[in-house]
Amino acid sequence: MKSAVVSPTAGYIWLLLCYVQHARSNLLDEYEALSTHHPLPQFHRGLELPVELGVDRSSGCICRAVYGNSIVVCFGNYVCKRFPKLRIQSDVLRVRTTVIDQLVRGDLDAYYYLRILDIEANHQLTYIEPGIFRNMTKLEHLSISYNTQLLSIDNRTFEGLRNLKNLTMVNNGFTNIIELVPAFRPSILPSLTWLDISENSFERITAHTFLPMEGSTIRKLDLCLCRLDYIHENSFTPLKRLRELQLGENDLSANQIEKFLIKMAEEGITLTHLDLSGIGFRKQPPKRLLEVIAQSTIKWLILARNQFEIIGNDSFPPMPHIELLDLRNVLTISIGINTFSPSKFPNLKALFLNNNNLPGIHYNHLSDQLIYLDLSNNQGDNENPMYFEIGRDTFINSKQLRVLNLSFNAMKAIFDYTFHGLGNLKVLNLENGTLYYIGIGTFRSMPRLKTLNLANNPLAANQNLSSAQFEGLNELKILILKNCGIKQFVDDDNIFEMMPNITHLILKNNQLYFITPETLKPLKHLQVLDLSENLMIAWWRPLFLAAGVKPLEIDLQNNKISLFSLSMIQDMNYILENRGNETAKIHLMYNVFTCDCSTMYKTSLWLEVNGSSVIKDFFSNSQIRCSSPDIWEYKRVIDYLTSIRRLNCLVYERFNHAVVFMWTAPTLVSFIIIVIVGTFIYKYRMYLRYWLFLAKIAIGRKFIQKSLKSTRELKSYKYDAFVSYCNEDRDFISEMVSQLETNPPYLKLCIYERDFEIGSFISESVLSSINESKYVILVISNNFAKSQWCRWETQLAEYHRLFLEDGTTYDPLVLIKMGEIENKYLNTTLKYLMKTKIYHAWDESNQTEFWRKLRNVITKKV
Structure with a gap:
């Protein structure tokens, strides 16, 4: 819905709205417009479209939707040749990546109910007939973007869109803005407030370009990445209500910008937002232009992606109106101690200094009114790494600071004096900070902290987390400890006793095998618990029921859970039942459930006898899949539960007891x-x-x-080598075939996708191919180690090697290692082979030598 030029405050600004309720600035109300995402863990993996609506017969388009059909997306590549004719109503319709070449009257008449319509990435679209939107009076947002063959728009194209507020026409084939503007005149689009025509090749804007839009209600105009090198000083004067002007990534001189800003001020246009990112300013900000801006009504000034290596005390004049200053990615290595002092920026609320090369922050001369400070990603590059330090009492005067972003900085440790003065801080982001040490009492000076993000830090590498480290976080709501190497929590020193008001606890991608009720007991307000991508197994005593904790959402995906113990079922039943209007969610996909009588019979029996309607509905609607045995692999667990033959499983159970006794x-x-x-x-x-x-x-x-x-x-061998690999490494196998089969001595490889006979059993084909091959090549990667088929092929290859072992140098097994392999996926055979055999490691930078060595091994005489 938005162009590729993303607003600079698209990080954590939304948190200001949540937590800074008593700030003395109207600016906070405006931040919401720029809030496109936030740091909370998201359980929605992008826009999921689980509902398959099928192929639209009238157009050939494939359509999918979210649950409830509020959002529908249609696509089709070379199949979708006409606009789809859907019979279901939704608020949002997106038609993308089709071969529709024109839109004519009648195509959209049935969509009078839409609020949002996106027609994007249809690269054969060349014509939109005027009047096509005549019945769409409820439409508020329209995007016609990334249609590269659409070269023009008729002046009457948008007739009927009386309530359209946002119009996005990014990256089409437009080259003449003068021909485009008449289609936006206020008589046709009386409610238009935001126009985005970025990424079109306009180059010049003359004095009369926007005259047809005189009297328009437009407040925001985006012209980023339009190759503009000339703007007349009178260009924007017809747009009396314009407040936000985005001109980033163009080739404009400071002198031109000065002229049209002065002219706009003379015409009474109260501009509040100005984007000059990537304009090409070098060495230092243009002083004359900054003086003009300082005398204007501009509050938000964006200078990102220019080049100011050194920002001195005199780089900026006094700018009393500026409330947000964006200096991201300007390559600065040094900032004067008084550059942002209160005397120059008395109303500065948000300061962005991220993606630079700053060695840290050591002075306390920041604006007293500063609410948001972003110093993230000041770590240089691989060749010139930067180490980030925070001086003692740096924030002693930052009493109004609410959000501090220090993520992606090479900070090794933080101490009890690091954050002195931040008594009103609400959000602290230390993600990817390479932190391995947190001093005792580090967070004690931030009693009002609501969100703490410590993701991707090696916190547990050298020590266990202790309650003394988290002392003082009584009001903390969100704690993110993703990928911190945590193996367990110590109940005798429970860190969560220091944070009893947590609502969101993110423990994703650690090394947790279990978690105890004692660990969770202090978290009575817990709403979201993310334990995905750990090593969790089924627990054998109640966890949530015993702790008295009832979250709204639990994520246990991608763990090592193989069965539903009685305690798990009881906990799930406890979480799901009696929620009133709320709906609890439990995510259990991508685990290793075994679907046989020994693991599922008691579960099925308990559900039938004791299960509530809520837990039965959960299993009926779930997509939890079986991992083994082979006959049930990838099939739903509920399908196995409903297909259990009670008598057979009962006989199995009695026979099992008898066998145990005998x-x-x-x-x-x-x-x-x-x-x-x-x-x-x-x-x-x-x-x-x-x-x-x-x-x-x-x-x-x-x-x-x-x-x-x-x-x-x-x-006489049929093949020189049999290649065992996983589907995810198919591209590498294609390169191997090209290198070994098309160059002398022209080897013959056995590739199952190509050489296995259609209709034959895979297991028999694998056995036969190994015996008919002189060598067996194992292409070992992370995905290979995860695959059950690849593990089975590894066992066969090892048995084959042992059988042929005769005391000579001949060894039929050749190992190729692709990248780093996580130890948790390696089985016993793979671990043994990797430790005892010399393997070939894939080297992207020296491919010729790699293929030469591999060819020599296979062609070696024995």
Whole structure:
């Protein structure tokens, strides 16, 4: 809905609205317009469109929707040739990536109810017939963007859009703005307040360009990335109500900007927002232009992506009206101690200094009125890393500061004196700060802190988190500890006792196997708990029920849960029931559920006898999938539960008890014998290894070596190598085929997607191909280690290698390592192979040498 030129305050500004309720500035009410996202953990992975509406017969478009059909998206590439004709009503319709070449009257008549319409990325669209929007009187937002073959718009195209407020026409094929503007005249678009025509090649704006829009209600105009090099001083004077002007990423001189700003002020246009990002200013901000801005009504000044290496005390004149100053990514390495002093910026509320090369902040001369300070990502680059430091008592005068962003800075530690003076701070972001040490009492000086983001810091690398570190956070609502290396929480020193008012606790991507009721007991107000991407397994005593904690949302996706224990079912039932108008959510996808009688029979029986309607509805509507056995892999757990044959599982259970009884005594005796034998083997293991080594050499020399070697010399292999890989590495395999099969000596590889016979069983084809191949190549990556099929193929390859081992140098197994592999995904065989065999590591920077070495291994004579 918005162009690619994103507003600079699109970070945490929305939090000011939430937490700075008593700030003495009307500016806070305006921040909402620029709030496009926030730092809270999102359980919505982008815009999910789970409802498949099918193919629209009249157009060939494929359409999907969100639940409730409030948002519908239609697409189709080379199938969707006409505008879809949907029979369902929604608030939002998006038609994208089609081959529609024109829109004519009647195509949109049935969509009179829409509030938002996006027609985007339809690269064959060349014509929109005037009057096509005649019945769309309820439409408030219209985007016709990224249609590169749309070169013009008729003056009457938008007739009927009486209530349209926002019009976005970004990155089309427009080249003449004078021909475009008459379509926006107020007689046709009387309610228009925001016009975005960025990323079109206009180059020049003359004195008469916007005359057709005289009397327009437009308040915001976006002209970013339009290759503008000339704007007449009288260009914007017809737009009397204009308040926000975005001119970033154009090639305008400071002199031109001065002239039209002076002219706009003379005409009584009270401009409040000015975007001059990426204009090309060098060395320092243009003084004359800044003086003109200082005398204007502009409150928000955006100078991002220019180049000011050193910002001195005299770089800015006194600017009493400026409330927001954006200096992101201006390559600054030094700032004068009085540059932003209250005497120059008495009303400065938001200051952006992120994405620069600052070594830290060591002075306390910031504006007393500052509410938002962004110093994130001042870490330089890989060649010139920057270490970020905060001086003692730096924030001693920052009593009004509410939001402090220090993320993506190379800060190793924070101490009890780091944040002195921030008694009213509401949001502190320390994400990706490389923090490994938090001093005792560090947060004590921030008693009103509401949000603390410590994600992606190695906090638990050298120490356990302690309650003393988090002392003073009694009002904290949101705590983000994503990817901090946490393995467990110590109940005897429960850190959450210091934060009893937490509503959102994010523990994603740590190393937690379990969590106890004692850990959760202090969190009586918990609403969201994210434990996804950990190592959690099923728990065998009630967790949430015992802790008395009833969150609205729990995320347990991508863990190691294989079954539903009775305690899990009881906790789920407790969370889901009696919520009134609220609907609780429990996410359990991407776990390793085993669907057989031993794990699911008791679950099914309990649900049938004791399960409430709420828990039954949860299982009926869930998409939780089975991981094993093979016959049920990727199928829904509820489908298995409903297909259980009660008698068979009951017979299985009774037979299982009988078998256990019958084999108890023999098993006990066998266990004792195994312990004795194992003790003997362990005690004399060195002698046994030596005897086995001598026996192997003797036998190999006399029998096996001769027979296997002669057999191998006589055998004619169908393939030079069988390649085992996962689908995610398909591109690498294509390159391997190209390198080894099309260049001398023209090897023959077995690739299952190409060489397996259609209709044959995969397992039989794999066994046959390994036996018919001289070598077996394992392309080991993170995705390979996760795949059950790849693990099975690894076992076969290892057995094949052991069978052919004859004391010679011939080894049929070749390993290729692709990137870093997480240890938790490696099974025993893979760990053994990686530690005992020399492998080929893929080197992107030296591909020729890599392929040469691999070719030499496969063609080596044995």
